[in-house]
Amino acid sequence: MKGKFNNKRLIDAMDLRCINVTALAQETGISRQTITEYRNNPNCNADIVKIKQIAEKLNFPFNYFLESGLSIESNAVYFRSQLTTKQYYRKAQQVKLKLIASIYDFLKEYIEFPAFDVPIYTGQSPEMAAEKLRNVWGLGNDPIENIIPLLEEHGILVVCLDTETDAIDAFTQRFVLGNGETVYIIGYSANKKSAARIHFDLAHELGHICLHDWQELDELEKDEFKIIEDEAHRFASAFLLPEKTFLKDLAAYDLNIKGYSALKRKWRTSIAAMLIRAHRLGVIDALAYKNMIIRMQKLGIRKQEPLDNEMITADPSILKTAVTLLLSNEIFDKNDFMSTLANEGCLSLYPFQVEELLGLQKGTLQAETLDFHSLFLKKRLKTV
Numbered sequence: 001m002k003g004k005f006n007n008k009r010l011i012d013a014m015d016l017r018c019i020n021v022t023a024l025a026q027e028t029g030i031s032r033q034t035i036t037e038y039r040n041n042p043n044c045n046a047d048i049v050k051i052k053q054i055a056e057k058l059n060f061p062f063n064y065f066l067e068s069g070l071s072i073e074s075n076a077v078y079f080r081s082q083l084t085t086k087q088y089y090r091k092a093q094q095v096k097l098k099l100i101a102s103i104y105d106f107l108k109e110y111i112e113f114p115a116f117d118v119p120i121y122t123g124q125s126p127e128m129a130a131e132k133l134r135n136v137w138g139l140g141n142d143p144i145e146n147i148i149p150l151l152e153e154h155g156i157l158v159v160c161l162d163t164e165t166d167a168i169d170a171f172t173q174r175f176v177l178g179n180g181e182t183v184y185i186i187g188y189s190a191n192k193k194s195a196a197r198i199h200f201d202l203a204h205e206l207g208h209i210c211l212h213d214w215q216e217l218d219e220l221e222k223d224e225f226k227i228i229e230d231e232a233h234r235f236a237s238a239f240l241l242p243e244k245t246f247l248k249d250l251a252a253y254d255l256n257i258k259g260y261s262a263l264k265r266k267w268r269t270s271i272a273a274m275l276i277r278a279h280r281l282g283v284i285d286a287l288a289y290k291n292m293i294i295r296m297q298k299l300g301i302r303k304q305e306p307l308d309n310e311m312i313t314a315d316p317s318i319l320k321t322a323v324t325l326l327l328s329n330e331i332f333d334k335n336d337f338m339s340t341l342a343n344e345g346c347l348s349l350y351p352f353q354v355e356e357l358l359g360l361q362k363g364t365l366q367a368e369t370l371d372f373h374s375l376f377l378k379k380r381l382k383t384v
Contacts, residue, residue, distance in 0.1 A: 005046035009065045010039055012098065013058045015091040018164065028053045063348040070105055070346050071178035074098060078208045078232075079171040089164060093171055096161055097185050099347070100357050101175040104157060104183060104319065106345030110331060111322040116155030116182065121210050126231045129210050130238035141245040143267045146314040147199045151206065156184050158202065158316040160359055163189040170201035174214045184209050195313035196270040196305070200236050207235030234280075240269045241277045250283045257295065261306045268313075271296070271305050319358045327364070334365050 014024065021039065025032040030050050037044050038054075055062045077094055107113075119136055121129035134140070137154065144150060148158050170188040177183060186205045192198055212228050249266070253259035255278070260271045267274065272293075279289045296302045326332050332340060334351070342348040351365035 004066065004068075005038070005044065005051060006065060006068060007039055007042050007044065009067065009069070010054070012095045013060050013064070014039070015088070016095040017058050018088050018092050019058070024054065024057065028057050030054070059350070060353075061348040061350060063342065067342075067346045067348060070102055072098070072101055072105060073176040074101070074173060077171055077173040078205065078212070079168065089168060090171075093161065093163065093168065093187060094173060096357060097159075097171075097173045097187055098175075099349070099353075100157070100159055100185055100319070101173075101177070101183060102345060102347045103341065103354065103357065104185075105177050106341055106347065107319070107322045107326075108181075109344070110326055113318065113322070114153055114155045116184070118154055118156065118184075118206070118209055122213065124211075126207060126211060126235035127238040127243075129207075130235050131242065133206075133210060133239065134242060141242040144199070144240060145268065147202050147240075148314045148316055151186065151202060152316065152318040156186060156206070156209070157319065159185065159187050159319070159357070160190050160316055161187045162356070163191055169197075170205050172205040172208055174209075194270070194305070194308040195311040196264060196268055196273075196308065198313050199240060199268055200270060200273050203236035203239045204232045206239065207232035211235060233276075237273060237277045237280070241267060241274065243281060246274075246277065247281060247283070250278055250281075255284065255288075255292075257299070257301070257306070260292075264305070264307055265311070268311060272302075316359055320360055323354075323358060323360060323364065334367065338365060 014020070019027075021032050021035050024030075025035050028035075028050075030053060034050065035054070038046055038051075051065055052062050055065060074094075074097075077090070077097070079090055079093075104113075117137075119133060121132060124132075137150070151158050168189050169192060170186060172184060172186045175183050175185065186202060188198060188201055192201065208228070211231055246267070249263055253263055257271075260274055263274055264271055275284070275289055275292055278284045279286065284292075293302070296305075323337070326337065327334070338349075338351055338354070341354070351367075352362070354360065354365055355362055
């Protein structure tokens with residue numbers, strides 16, 4: 001055995017696969033009592049054969065369960081729609097972020113990443129925090145073309161992940177690495193295709209980073225959680241639609257579906273978000289806001305707005321670029337990268353897992369195979 005069985009790795013693998021003890025027992029033929037013992041007892045005497053069966057079922061390398069892992073402390077995680085999303089879906093995404101944090105911790109030994117550069121504005125109004133951040137980052141009052149590279153340039157990791165439910169929009173977790181470095185990772189659902197909605201979701205998560213405490217989230221009451229969600233919404237709205245220039249545009253356009261669609265193309269923010277911002281700025285009253293929402297519902301564009309299928313945003317690139325740099329500069333080949341991640345990074349994964357987590361093109365880390373359906377091995381003639 002490579003090392004001592006790590007029960008925390010079993011918990012994470014089961015959470016990632018959204019499988020409970022009963023289901024895993026049924027599918028492996030291992031008793032519920034044994035799997036429960038393996039999950040709960042860090043000093044259990046795990047049977048190698050059974051761990052191999054479990055590893056195969058969960059589609060993780062056997063050695064993954066025998067590694068202690070690097071020292072990474074994870075804090076609370078902010079989820080959009082946290083009050084309605086089922087817990088096992090949230091846990092699966094949290095495990096993905098934990099794995100990504102470990103890969104990043106490994107990569108930073110070879111790559112100089114942008115430093116974290118996000119001021120903390122705890123206790124200030126969301127609108128004031130958004131204005132200050134725009135000034136600090138030198139954004140002025142112009143529209144933000146692509147928010148993903150902007151966040152990456154300022155030291156926030158962004159990843160696009162497959163989610164098993166549409167109930168998850170975006171989520172953020174803070175990690176403290178072994179050297180004391182703090183890293184924030186924002187994940188957003190690959191199910192979301194609209195650039196305008198992605199921009200708002202990521203600006204919302206940025207609001208959590210700027211405004212909120214990352215130690216006491218689990219202790220918040222339902223009403224308290226709604227308050228901080230509203231603050232993150234207000235931050236995102238003010239960050240994407242700065243008051244001075246957005247007010248000028250509202251005065252220059254007809255405030256109908258056509259006018260808001262034109263504004264959406266410029267500001268890359270949904271009509272729904274612009275309506276809320278216009279209402280908060282006093283440009284439209286509550287009745288006008290309500291009538292526009294009803295109008296959009298009647299036209300069937302409440303969920304699928306105009307331009308949603310046309311506007312695209314940049315994909316996350318910083319982690320993909322880091323891996324590509326190492327491979328293209330021959331620091332590693334594919335096999336070396338995976339083996340060094342296991343040995344130095346204490347993280348044994350299959351190549352396809354790393355590709356999925358980092359958004360790498362399929363085959364970047366997997367051995368290439370050629371598939372010619374018209375070719376077959378010759379049958380050797382038996383010699384007498």
